[in-house]
């Protein structure tokens with residue numbers, strides 16, 4: 524062996540230690556389910572839902588880190604990378620099942636449909652229908668019994684859940700745009716943005732331009748945004764970690780508010796709030812519906828890079844709007860809102876409900892958790908040339924736009940978007956005591972500059 528060979532690194536991970544940890548975590552998971560009256564899940568369509576408490580989420584994330592490493596060691600890089608390398612075929616199969624409506628066409632009974640029966644209903648050939656069903660069934664999306672395919676927990680979830688809107692956008696637009704990432708970087712190795720990203724390369728327009736031109740896809744995107752709250756606690760974080768109940772007769776401007784489902788949720792919980800939902804897209808605004816709170820809500824078409832027209836609001840809210848933008852665009856958004864915060868005596872608040880990505884998995888943050896933030900970061904990159912931001916990215920952004928912009932409170936969420944409460948420093952001395960907050964789902968960092 525050559526003397527220049529690097530020393531062998533000893534790893535603390537082995538199949539034995541990981542298996543041991545996996546068993547311990549499994550024991551904790553089973554006792555948590557039992558102690559809290561949850562039935563154990565199974566693969567049939569009748570399976571119970573899993574708990575979504577912070578305790579269960581912590582166990583689930585630790586388990587994922589351990590069991591995925593175990594899976595990697597047992598399979599080895601060759602097998603893992605083979606499966607990963609061909610996973611686009613799995614994505615294509617789900618995309619077809621969604622667009623040909625397999626999930627709705629297969630009845631929810633114990634028999635299901637043969638491939639021939641489904642093919643007829645879906646309007647395509649039996650051979651390909653059968654192959655698509657079979658590759659899905661290997662992943663427990665549908666189950667093949669006596670040459671028929673019936674629902675499983677996963678296929679039934681895709682049949683019934685709002686989550687389907689998210690999957691639809693993922694497999695339809697995002698999947699196609701993702702295949703352009705590399706070509707886009709070849710064409711533009713040093714910069715990216717809304718009009719300079721993989722999506723733009725693929726479709727010749729921005730994501731928003733595409734939605735305007737394709738109202739039926741805009742409706743699916745609107746559904747996807749509502750479905751997002753099933754996998755991301757950002758709505759809960761927003762509702763429970765800000766002192767909404769201490770505000771009286773306060774105007775809240777929901778900037779880039781889309782279909783306004785956020786203000787519906789907040790308006791239902793806090794009757795003293797008045798809302799204006801602003802969005803550049805009339806399609807998004809016009810898909811907003813809720814007679815219940817209609818008297819407290821107005822809508823306004825507005826471009827958030829232009830000066831904010833409403834100067835008397837108490838809260839200016841951006842929910843998952845910044846991550847769709849690169850730093851230059853994000854700075855324009857901030858510059859547009861600063862004048863509305865200026866020279867006021869009532870402590871207006873800029874509230875940003877958006878990703879706060881951990882620097883890297885360490886301490887209590889698992890790789891499984893970090894991976895979810897990083898997956899979303901890739902989605903923002905390919906779709907918008909945007910990004911998920913770490914705390915230091917947020918601070919750098921505020922610093923560049925206006926040194927008075929101060930993070931008065933910050934709340935990290937392991938399941939997606941956290942919350943940044945921002946004030947102009949001149950007003951920070953009058954910051955009201957925030958609320959009692961925390962719903963147990965989030966970890967907090969209080970930071971005063």
Ligand SMILES: C[S@@+](CC[C@H](N)C(=O)[O-])C[C@H]1O[C@@H](n2cnc3c(N)ncnc32)[C@H](O)[C@@H]1O
Pocket residue numbers: 731748749778779780781782785801802803804807825826827828841842843844847
């Ligand atoms: C990711 S969606 C978030 C929607 C909503 N805030 C929510 O939480 O569901 C981003 C929204 O920003 C809107 N948007 C994009 N560019 C905009 C602009 N320049 N001015 C105002 N809104 C814009 C889009 O139409 C879309 O509704």
